[in-house]
Amino acid sequence: MRLSRYFLPLLRNDPKEAEIVSHKLMLRAGLVRQSTAGIYSWLPLGLRVLSKIERIVREEQDHAGALELLMPTIQPAEIWRESGRYDVYGKELLRISDRHEREMLYGPTNEELITQIFRDSVKSYKELPRILYHIQWKFRDEIRPRFGVMRGREFLMKDSYSFDLTVEDARASYNKMFVSYLRTFNRMGLKSIPMAAESGVIGGDMSHEFIILADTGESEVFCHRDLLKLDSPGANVDYEGDLSPIIQSWTSKYAATSEKHDAARFAKEVPDADRFTTHGIEVGHIFFFGTKYSEPMGCEVQGPNGGLVPVQMGSYGIGVSRLVGAIIEASHDDAGIIWPSSVAPFDGGLINVKSGDAETDKVCEELYAKLETAGLSVLYDDRDDRPGAKFAAFDLIGLPWQLIVGPKGIKSGEVELKHRATGARHTLGFDAVLNRLVASAAELGREAA
Ligand code: 5CA
Numbered sequence: 345m346r347l348s349r350y351f352l353p354l355l356r357n358d359p360k361e362a363e364i365v366s367h368k369l370m371l372r373a374g375l376v377r378q379s380t381a382g383i384y385s386w387l388p389l390g391l392r393v394l395s396k397i398e399r400i401v402r403e404e405q406d407h408a409g410a411l412e413l414l415m416p417t418i419q420p421a422e423i424w425r426e427s428g429r430y431d432v433y434g435k436e437l438l439r440i441s442d443r444h445e446r447e448m449l450y451g452p453t454n455e456e457l458i459t460q461i462f463r464d465s466v467k468s469y470k471e472l473p474r475i476l477y478h479i480q481w482k483f484r485d486e487i488r489p490r491f492g493v494m495r496g497r498e499f500l501m502k503d504s505y506s507f508d509l510t511v512e513d514a515r516a517s518y519n520k521m522f523v524s525y526l527r528t529f530n531r532m533g534l535k536s537i538p539m540a541a542e543s544g545v546i547g548g549d550m551s552h553e554f555i556i557l558a559d560t561g562e563s564e565v566f567c568h569r570d571l572l573k574l575d576s577p578g579a580n581v582d583y584e585g586d587l588s589p590i591i592q593s594w595t596s597k598y599a600a601t602s603e604k605h606d607a608a609r610f611a612k613e614v615p616d617a618d619r620f621t622t623h624g625i626e627v628g629h630i631f632f633f634g635t636k637y638s639e640p641m642g643c644e645v646q647g648p649n650g651g652l653v654p655v656q657m658g659s660y661g662i663g664v665s666r667l668v669g670a671i672i673e674a675s676h677d678d679a680g681i682i683w684p685s686s687v688a689p690f691d692g693g694l695i696n697v698k699s700g701d702a703e704t705d706k707v708c709e710e711l712y713a714k715l716e717t718a719g720l721s722v723l724y725d726d727r728d729d730r731p732g733a734k735f736a737a738f739d740l741i742g743l744p745w746q747l748i749v750g751p752k753g754i755k756s757g758e759v760e761l762k763h764r765a766t767g768a769r770h771t772l773g774f775d776a777v778l779n780r781l782v783a784s785a786a787e788l789g790r791e792a793a
Pocket residue numbers: 452453454455484486493494495496497498499501502503504546626627628629630631659660661662663664665666
């Protein structure tokens with residue numbers, strides 16, 4: 345993509361309305377613009393990140409055996425009356441009425457709708473277990489939307505729902521989602537720690553929040569240091585096998601957000617040197633709630649003995665749009681964002697230090713064409729601007745590498761490759777730089793597999 349033809353409105357200064365670093369950087373780097381409180385438009389660069397996150401979430405859901413569908417944003421009030429949540433949900437629920445005065449709502453979550461779909465279609469235990477998911481916009485009329493996309497009113501969520509015959513089977517589904525979450529966040533370059541949680545308005549008696557660590561995160565977290573050293577399950581994890589040893593390794597050590605923190609237990613269970621206190625951001629939340637919805641809504645299947653049994657259910661959410669902010673909180677410096685390669689909007693940037701100089705333009709055009717042909721996505725700064733302004737812009741938007749091409753280097757057949765995360769610079773010949781970048785892209789592809 346040529347920057348001269350792109351839409352990238354950068355801001356020089358920190359916008360006043362932004363309190364936290366990710367919100368500031370998302371506005372400054374031209375990722376989003378606020379439409380009204382807690383509601384954002386995604387500009388081209390931001391949308392590329394959102395789509396990449398969505399893709400990783402989808403791949404890991406599919407890998408765990410979940411099936412994608414798509415439910416609408418608008419739901420009828422009746423099914424929420426059936427579950428009993430229409431009145432309980434309070435002002436966070438955006439209630440709407442259509443031209444026939446029929447009561448509707450903008451979905452804040454989808455337990456009711458998926459339960460309705462399932463009960464109308466599945467009659468026998470032989471069609472269980474199933475996990476269904478979608479990635480869809482939600483609306484919650486938060487009393488205090490803040491921190492940009494981290495706590496929006498309209499936000500993109502991946503929500504999955506599991507259906508099982510027995511509590512034991514439901515636990516196996518829960519474990520599948522648990523493991524897939526560890527993999528999902530790990531692929532985004534994040535350290536996530538599952539923590540026992542309250543289930544609140546969703547209900548149920550088994551629940552974990554997935555918290556990613558970031559010094560600037562909203563919640564205070566307390567955990568055993570050993571959890572930081574645990575590896576995420578590999579791509580070869582067998583989702584049909586027994587996942588409980590993995591769950592065990594992640595849940596046997598102390599970890600709690602301030603809401604559930606028990607200072608006395610922390611002191612007793614965790615030796616002094618292993619106590620770790622930091623901040624974190626909730627990027628996922630999983631729930632097992634048994635028959636909380638299936639019973640009142642009559643979602644029953646014929647069991648092995650012929651009688652009707654309500655299905656055992658769980659739900660599993662990931663804050664897809666929140667993750668864009670959360671990743672920035674976890675990965676930035678004074679100059680701007682540092683995208684992990686797997687979610688970066690472009691693989692890298694190509695900076696023409698002297699646009700308009702025939703020789704420099706020619707080398708840049710050639711490198712650009714070759715990189716694109718090799719399958720890399722490159723943001724090519726072909727604008728007529730000061731080199732300093734270009735460097736600052738690329739540090740701000742945080743692509744993993746910058747290829748800097750100027751007349752001086754060209755004379756000796758060389759260009760400079762800057763690694764955004766470390767600041768390391770290498771001077772390389774044209775072919776060497778191409779080989780290196782193509783090899784690193786291939787490496788990333790292998791990691792994802
Ligand atoms: N039905 C369940 C699971 S599908 C549910 O709604 N869970 S939740 O309320 O915990 O939301 C799931 C995830 O969505 C959260 O972990 C969080 O990452 C994200 N999320 C929740 N509220 C917001 C919000 N206001 N803005 C941005 N992301 C949010």
